Amino acid sequence: MPSWSTCFSAPLFNFGRPVIPCWQTDYEAVVGIECHVQLNTRTKAFCACPNQYGGEPNSHICPVCLGHPGTLPVLNAAVVDKAVLTGLALGCSIARHSIFSRKQYFYPDLPKGYQISQHDTPLAYNGSLEIDAGDGTRRRIGITRVHVEEDAGKLVYVGAQALTGAASAQADYNRAGVPLLEVVSEPDMRSGQEAAAYGAELRRLLRYIGVSNGNMAEGSLRCDVNVSVRPRGTTALGTKVEVKNLNSFNSVQRAIQFEIERQVTALSSGAEHEVVVETRVWDEAAARTRTMRKKEGQADYRFFPEPDLPPLEVSEETIARIQASMPELPQEKRARFEGLGLSPYDAHVLCDDLAVAGYFDAALEAxxxxKPAANWIMGDIMAHCKVGTGIKGWCMGEMEAHLGMDDLLLTPTTLAKLLGLIEKGTISGKIAKDLLPDLLQGKGSGDLLAYVEAKGLIQISDEGALLDIINNVLESNSKQLEQYKQGKTKLQGFFVGQVMKESRGRANPGELQRLLMQRLAEEAGQ
Structure with a gap:
């Protein structure tokens, strides 16, 4: 049986008040995000326990990650490399000398009673991340700091699927000691939409550089948002409220919007006392935030240098080595794709997932x-993978594939050959779409042309052969031909359809159109 520890039962407080849209007021929102990123190292931050998602509760633990007396932490070198890589990708300065601290607080998911983190000297600082602001413009969001710390355990709530409404909680410490990066933004965002776009772009970058899978459902990326409002035109920050329990970027956007409107409503009605420094939780079912606990101040954590870990020294050689390993980042890839003639929308969709971008690049190399490759990938192939291609999909960063591009039996090389046959006129676009189900099953991956020939799908472009088919269609549909001669010219589409049917879709559309119009003109005496 799983080794669970029942920790606590706590009431949740309700808050009810009609809200008004913030854009109808003289207030503006100020939003910042603290993102906790689980690094995908093989072992935990300070011990040799496996860094794996799942498993039986409390099966990936040891005396070190549980903080038993007499144990000593040892820093995982891979954590430092991935942290430096992330900092460089975000354009941060890297601290050559930093220290770890103990952040002390009591909570049932923290077995040590403190968290090893970085306080005064983060590993990386003063960076930025460019996002799409949602109106076709780009905005640069400042990154205050990126620091290394360890994760706490996980509380599983009994009686409900989330914190809100739960009767009690059980503690699983498998996650305790997992390496985290906390990426803290500047308060540069002004809406839930911008915050969601920031989170999506950060996750995209993390996946590109290979430091985390960024899976919010598994807790690999967790976002806590800080929201305040202030009178428009002022620079002083308002009372900051932190919101937790955000399991998707859609939740991030909705929670921020609700919190903005809640605070604006309180301030507009003279109820300033209802906006206090606190931590609130997002209730997904009720689509609202609720009070969770009074917000701790820095002094409450009683930070002091971690006595069991030496200062962290990062050499110039280490930074140069990691910088040299930097892959192409999402923004760079999008710019390159736009340079190939793709629209910004197409570039965003293709670059949202690294596997999709890699598939596109491989097709180009073949x-x-x-443009044709982009259209096919974003259309029929993504539909086969069940990947959303809408503007909301890539903007919110929630394109989740049921079948990954790496699993496709239709290789990029075969796709390139298919598009080549279309460009040469060997097959039509319609024939290609008819072939696609077979190609997605891996058929024709050797000699595609031979496969098309064997199926009798080579496009008919010969003028004589097409005229024979057109003449047969006109003779078989004399009634419609007579109507056409009398001025019912819309029947042209009918004849095109009949010729395509007669040719089993193999007629060259361009040649068919030219020759059909020529014959119809002759019949009409024009």
Whole structure:
């Protein structure tokens, strides 16, 4: 049986008040985000326990990550490399000398009674991340700091699927000691939409550089948002409220919007006392925030240098080595794709997922033209993978594939050959779409042309052969031909359809259109 520890039962407080849209007021929102990123190292931050998601509760633990007396932490070197890589990708300065501290607080998921973190001297600082502001413009969001710390355990709530409404909680310490990066933004965002776009772009970057899978459902990326409002035109910050329990970027956007409107309503009605420094929790079912606990101040954590870990020294050689390993980042890849003639929208969709971008690049390397390859990938192929391609999908960062591009049996090389056959006129676009189900099953991956020939799908472009088919169609549909001669010219589409049917879709559309119009003109005496 799982080794659970029942920790506590706590009431939750309700808050009810009608809200008004913030854009109808003289207030503006100020939003910052603290993102906790689980690094995908093989072992935990300060011990040799496996860094794995799942497993039986309390099965990936040891005396070190539980803080038993007499144990000593040892810093995982891979954590430092991934932290430096993240800092460089965010354009941060890297501290050559930093120290770890103990952040002390009592909570049932923290087995040591303190968390090893960085306080005064973060590993990376003063960076930025550019986001799409949602109106076709780009905005640069400042990054205050990126620091290394360890994760706490996980509380599983009994009687409900989340904190709100739970009767009690049980503690699983498998996650305790997992390496985290806390990425703290500047309060540069002004809406829930911008905050969601920031979170999505950060996750995209983390996946590109390979430091985390960023899976919010598994807790690999957790976002806590800080929200305040202030009169428009002022610079002083208002009373800051932190919101937790955000399990998707959609939740981030909705929670921020609710909290903005709640605070604006309170201030507009003279109830300033209802906006206090506190931690609130997002109730997904009720679509509202609720009070969770009074917000701790820095003094409450009683930070002091971690006595069991030496200062962290990062050499110039280490930074140079990691910088040299930096892959192409999302923003760079989007710019490169736009340079190939793709629209910003197309570039965003293709770059949202690294596997999709890699598939597109591989198709180009195999000889595919950029725009046709992009259209096929974003259309039929993504539909096969069940990946959303809408503007909301890439902006919110919630494109989740049921079948990954790496699992496709249709290789980029075969796609490039297919597009080449279309460009040469060997097959039509319609024939290609008819072929696609077979190709997605891996058929035709050797000699695609031979496969098309064997199926009798080579496009008919010969003028004589097409004229024979057109003449047969006109003879078989004399009634419609007579109507056309009398001025019912819309029947042109009918004849096109009949010719395509007669040719089993193999007629060259361009040649068919030209020859059909020529024959119809002859019949009409024009």
């Amino acid at each position: 000889g595919a033209s950029p």
